[in-house]
Amino acid sequence: MDAHESSFEEAPTLDQARRQIRHYGLDSDPQAVLVAVRLMAAGARLGQASEVHFSRFGLSTGRYRLLADLEDSEGEKSPSLLAASLGVSRATVTGLIDSLERDGLVLRRPSARDGRASVVVLTARGAQKLRDLAPDHFRRLQAMVAGLSVEERTVFLDLLSRVTRGIGALTER
Amino acid sequence: MDAHESSFEEAPTLDQARRQIRHYGLDSDPQAVLVAVRLMAAGARLGQASEVHFSRFGLSTGRYRLLADLEDSEGEKSPSLLAASLGVSRATVTGLIDSLERDGLVLRRPSARDGRASVVVLTARGAQKLRDLAPDHFRRLQAMVAGLSVEERTVFLDLLSRVTRGIGALTER
DNA sequence: TCCATATAGTTAGGTTCCTAATTACAAGCC
DNA sequence: GGCTTGTAATTAGGAACCTAACTATATGGA
Incomplete structure (x- = not known):
């Protein structure tokens, strides 16, 4: 610290x-x-x-997000789509998959339809990992925003998304 | 992209x-x-x-923040204090100073009072760099939040700081 | 005074992300 | 059908952080 x-x-x-x-x-x-x-x-x-x-769970933010995204897609998805939905580059996804595969939380299969593509599959161990951390994870997320009432959270979400739309002002032109 | x-x-x-x-x-x-x-x-x-x-200005977020912090401290401050006010580790500050010094934007002086310490000084070139980027920088920051009215920004600041106080919930215990 | 402990700064090595270049396959056009 | 152009994934190398360990100096008791 x-x-x-x-x-x-x-x-x-x-x-x-x-x-x-x-x-x-x-x-x-x-x-x-x-x-x-x-x-x-x-x-x-x-x-x-x-x-x-x-x-604490042997994951990083990126690896967790990838697992959660996979779970949300019935357990399989291509690296390209993962990159798009996670908002990171495909190179980054390659690295995330590498380490998750080493840990046995996902595996790679070649795509049947497209010879270039592959499919990332959530393993039983990966699904179990998500189940294991879910209670603590969601409890903490909720605790983080506990200082706001329901109405305030609604307002915050609205304002945040409007500021987020303005982020482009930093990069454009 | x-x-x-x-x-x-x-x-x-x-x-x-x-x-x-x-x-x-x-x-x-x-x-x-x-x-x-x-x-x-x-x-x-x-x-x-x-x-x-x-x-765009040959800086990174960290290097800019260090320069701006220096300027705000009459142009000089120790690495330790910089680390504390920037919220980064001292090791990171060492690296930031290294690159800023290479570019001639700051320089290191040994501290007169404390033989262990040094003082980072904003050079004329560093101050000029800040002046050069200020108009574009502040214009873009303002553009980013232009989607919010003054009242909304006040509310947003309040809600944000309350959520920020909750961040500890992720790390504690 | 001397010594234990604390602090300032740096170095070494690791993590997470990035861009650019490479390799393989796909698909539209002449 | 063959060629150009596009897309999927990986690799190589870089940037910004981090922690832990190290060196040098300071400081506050016994």
């Missing part, structure tokens, strides 16, 4: 945003900037916490 | 969450789970977009 050694961190502050914007003589809205920066910080922290969480 | 080749993705769905929870015979709230999962997905996407964004 080194990087997140304290619980503090209302890390980037509205005042900091204000100061920066003024310093550069810009007319941006400090609050808007703060929203963006806080969301980035939250995302980074959550990503790290997620890795810690899944490492 | 491979991983985020489409604009789709209201990726994890309430129905998916419901199905999973039912499948494992749990009594978790699907909506709560959805909030957690969506936030993780948003964080990951935002993190990647952020790297793309800063790479």
